[in-house]
Each structure stands twice: as C-alpha cells, then as structure tokens.
Amino acid sequence: MVRTITQKCEKTPLKKGPWSPDEDHKLIAYIQRYGIWNWSRMPKPAGLARSGKSCRLRWVNYLRPDIKRGNFSKEEDETIIKLQQTMGNRWSAIAAKLPGRTDNEIKNYWHTHLKKRLNNDPKANSAEKTPQLETSRENLSSFSSGIADHEIDHKPQIAEQESICEAFGELQSLWTESQVTTAMAEDSEAMFTKSTAADQVWLQQDPIFPCGSFSDASISDYWLNLSVQSDEISGM
C-alpha cells in the first residue's frame, strides 16, 4: 500500500547547477536505450546524482533532439507576441504552437527581447490593447530586421552543441564496449525486477520518448546536423 519512496530515502546529495557533458552523455544514453519511463526513478540507474526534475528539465529544454536552436525568426516573434496577447503567460501553450521551441526558451526570449521592444515602442503598446495587431507586427518586423544576426553571440550555443555532439558521437562505442553502459543496464534491469506492480504497468506502456524513435529520419538529421556543424567548427 505504501509506495516506495525513492528520492526521500536517498542519502546521496543531489547535484545542482550546470550539467557537465558527461552527465549529458549519461542522460542521452539512458533515454536512448530505455526511453522515458519515470523521471523520478531514472537518475539512479542512469548514473546521475540529479533529481528527476532536473533530468526532465535538461532533457526537455536542451537535449531533446527535436529542439530548434538559434535565433527566433520574425514569424516566430510575431507568433509569440500574438499568442502572449491572447493567452497571457501560458508559455507551455505558446510553445506548443512553435514546434522545436521550449516554454523556457520562449519565456526567456519574451522577458529579454520582446517585452522590452513592446515597452519601448508606444505604437506597439497601443496595438497591444486593441485587436489590431498589425501595427505591432510591423513594428516588430522593423525591430527584428534591425538586429543583425552577427550581433548575437552564437559562441556559447555552438560550443555547447559541439560538446553534446562529441558526447553523442562517443555513444556509439559506449553502447558496445562501455562497462558504464553495462552497469547502467544491470542497474535498470535490477530496478525493473524490483519494481512494484504499478511500475510493471508503466513498463508495459510505450515510453514517453520511445527508444526506437531515435532512428527516425528527423532525429538522425538532427544529430547529422550537429555533426556537420561540429566538423565546420573544427575546420575553422
């Protein structure tokens, strides 16, 4: 009747702060192999001293293969403005309308870019109060076009992507020869065998992000693009 309390019983202090490439490795590797079955229970078998919440956030906001990184387009700007006016700060709902963008990313982008642009432009403000969105759209377009791409620093993102790319490249050998992987697999299997009846139901279901979907063409493209990008960087 009483559920097994996993995290509360853990004596190991959970790590916080920025994720290392090694941690990214482990999370990607684990999800690739087992899919997403239970965030709060996967950190341990994945070899991570992180909370399930932290793992979920890292995956959803950064490691997920379908995330579109880079600058927001004018169209995306306009969509965010429009949706924010109609839906308010429901970032997840807004993110659902922008494939490849995360709620966190949109929220940050709103607070750091769009909000200021609107506040600095009375025309945009007046448009915000009326259904006539065209004025603000035009203003936004002019704002957007006024920002040269080269003015935005891509280095951190590229460096991070390069790191993740390296991480993922190494996964190939990881699966075949790594003892870490074996240990992870054993841990997971041990965990599965110890799991409760409820867990068994969980395991019979498709994972939220099934392992097999990594072989999808779009996902392959993602990693291929990262690889190409990495090659370009190293060739510079």
Add this chain to the structure above:
DNA sequence: AACAGGGTCAACCGCAGCTTC
C-alpha cells in the same frame, strides 16, 4: 587593463493538478 553595470539564459524553486494506492 581593470572594473562596473547590464543582458542573457540555463537551471532551480514552489506550487497546482493529476494519478495511484
């Protein structure tokens, strides 16, 4: 060259809602 201030964004926190037992 060194410092201060501002901007950006990844990550954390607290809460609400849902599910399970």
Add this chain to the structure above:
DNA sequence: AGAAGCTGCGGTTGACCCTGT
C-alpha cells in the same frame, strides 16, 4: 477519502558574458 508520488508549469535566481567607461 485521503495521503503520497509524479509531472508540468510559471516565476525567479545566479553565473557568465559583453560592453562601456
């Protein structure tokens, strides 16, 4: 029915970077 666990959401924080002086 209610306690406990899990997930997802929005607000906030803090570290890092850039720019101006």
